[in-house]
Amino acid sequence: MFIKKESLSFILIVLFTISINAQQYLDPEYIKVTEKRASKIVDNLEISDKNKSELITQIIAKQYQNLSKIHDEKDAKIEAVKKLNISGEKQKSKIEKINAKADKLLNKLHKSYLKQLSANLSNDKVDAVKDGMTYGVVPKTFFAFKDMIPSLTDEQKIYIYDNLVEAREHAMDAGSSKEKHAWFGKYKGRINNYLSAKGYDLEKERDGWYQRIEARKKKESN
Template identity: 45%
Template sequence: MNRGMKGAVCMAFSRSLLLAAIGMGTAMGSGVAVAQTNDAYRKTVTQRAERIVAALDISDSGQRDRVVGLIADQYVDLSDAHAARDAALEEEGSDAQAIRDASHRVVVEHHRKFIATLSAELTPQQVDGVKNGMTYGVVPITYEGYLRLVPNLSDEQKRMILANLLEAREYAMDAGSSDEKHGWFGKYKGRINNRLSAAGIDLKQAERDLPKRRAAEQAK
């Protein structure tokens, strides 16, 4: 695709971001219905953001409110981007790959701005807490699961596992559904398992041995 065509695709995608709301309004019958739907979603993601922030131990109420707002805004921005992408994909004669590429660029830009703004408010540990909160805590849960499953992992293997899970989390944060978020972790867990298998670790045998090892530990 030449530069002119890419520019046209980007412009078309930008227009679809606006038209997505119009299309939704037409389908629902009125702009009031759209506003009510948007308000309901904003309320839902604000409540979700409040639960995430509650775990960060932020004492300053102003800072806490700002962070809640940042997280809620990110959810809304991602929802708008995904809706625009899906609306554009449904248009007759649309270039699916070009639309997905344009959507990816929009989402990446939202992600970068979100993390930068969040980092100005929080410590690195707290930013990590937000990322875990937005991805159901899969990173610490899965990492600890690997450590229990294969207790003799080398330090290098531990770093490999954690690095892959953290990379998966960056993509999962931007996913539009729970299934998509878990899908990203599933993809990277496959990479981890392949690396461990190549190192001679039999994960299926480790799973069979785990109950016996737990029983032995509890008996001590």
């Protein structure tokens, strides 16, 4: 079977890079890092059953490992495409296909992961796991919006919360801290646009909020 030089170069670069990443993926030290990360999340769940606690720790750690594998392989393929001597449009098309394939794998993994968590934890604890994987951005940001704009209606609060939760679903599958925060940044932009359309002057609301925070600090220090 005839293989184009371009395709052969791509295959060789991908195989080499993925081979390196596969070794990292199986590295005992890396596995320890994921288990430690998972253990911190589980500690906050206050699970009294030791066996169940260990099971959840392993489920979360394995999720981190699986996510890393998908992102590493995706990044390797994209890097290989960038090294090929092809036009910008062709490169863009190949990268889009690589990202689309990775997204399908992430979506499948996401559903499987939540199914495992839901089989062993209450909805509140599943949400706590999600918050643990995303640095608690949802509760912190939701509180911040309510504190910044005390006049928010119930409908507006629901809109804000629902968008933050949707962002979390994406962020928990992201491959890095930067990517996780980027997802929240995207949805916070959507929320800001929504609030502006509702008539809020966000710059004015933010300035007033900062002043109230400073006033609280002074009061607490006295």
